[in-house]
Amino acid sequence: MPDTDLTLARTGGRKLARIVYDEGQIAARVGEMGRQIAAEIPEGEPLLVLGLLKGSFIFVSDLVRQIVRPLQVDFLVASSYGSGTTTSGTVNLLYDPNADFRDRHVIVVEDIVDSGTTLNRLMPMLKERGPRTLEICTLLHKHIATNLDWEPRWVGFDAPHEFLIGYGLDHSEDFRNLPFIGSL
Ligand code: IMP
Ligand code: MG
Numbered sequence: 001m002p003d004t005d006l007t008l009a010r011t012g013g014r015k016l017a018r019i020v021y022d023e024g025q026i027a028a029r030v031g032e033m034g035r036q037i038a039a040e041i042p043e044g045e046p047l048l049v050l051g052l053l054k055g056s057f058i059f060v061s062d063l064v065r066q067i068v069r070p071l072q073v074d075f076l077v078a079s080s081y082g083s084g085t086t087t088s089g090t091v092n093l094l095y096d097p098n099a100d101f102r103d104r105h106v107i108v109v110e111d112i113v114d115s116g117t118t119l120n121r122l123m124p125m126l127k128e129r130g131p132r133t134l135e136i137c138t139l140l141h142k143h144i145a146t147n148l149d150w151e152p153r154w155v156g157f158d159a160p161h162e163f164l165i166g167y168g169l170d171h172s173e174d175f176r177n178l179p180f181i182g183s184l
């Protein structure tokens with residue numbers, strides 16, 4: 001049980017069910033992912049790492065430091081409308097860097113893939129901007145989505161079907177600052 005003084009100080013006394021991935025496990029896996037990405041994107045070709053806010057903010061900041069090669073970083077804020085279980089809705093881009101995708105390898109970084117709705121809606125919009133390649137890197141994948149149009153190329157952990165918080169993931173905006181990933 002993650003009920004150390006530090007954790008309770010961070011949660012304001014709220015007890016969590018359990019730690020699912022601790023700091024050491026996350027750091028080790030993020031290091032592996034960074035090395036894989038560096039090895040798989042051709043040398044000398046421009047790379048843009050595009051984080052989806054807010055959930056990916058800690059993951060992106062750790063991940064890019066483990067990708068040992070030149071790259072650029074930007075962020076997108078997307079919010080989905082319409083039914084959560086269909087891909088027919090639209091994604092509203094609240095912040096859109098309008099970065100030039102042409103000739104660049106673009107990696108979209110997500111915190112967690114759950115229903116897949118966000119990515120199913122967002123990826124076709126990004127594809128239209130003409131990147132050299134377009135791939136997804138997600139820290140967590142619940143493998144619930146049955147209609148994923150875009151399968152992530154890099155996955156940190158196959159996550160349990162629980163509501164996860166910490167390391168950027170929130171519950172009603174709380175708990176993003178936990179250094180580990182826990183279950184409520
Ligand atoms: P999807 O569109 O259903 O795949 O959901 C993706 C988004 O929902 C993620 O980027 C998260 O912001 C949020 N989300 C899904 N599952 C969880 C969870 O277990 N904890 C916290 N946020 C989640
Ligand atoms: Mg999110």
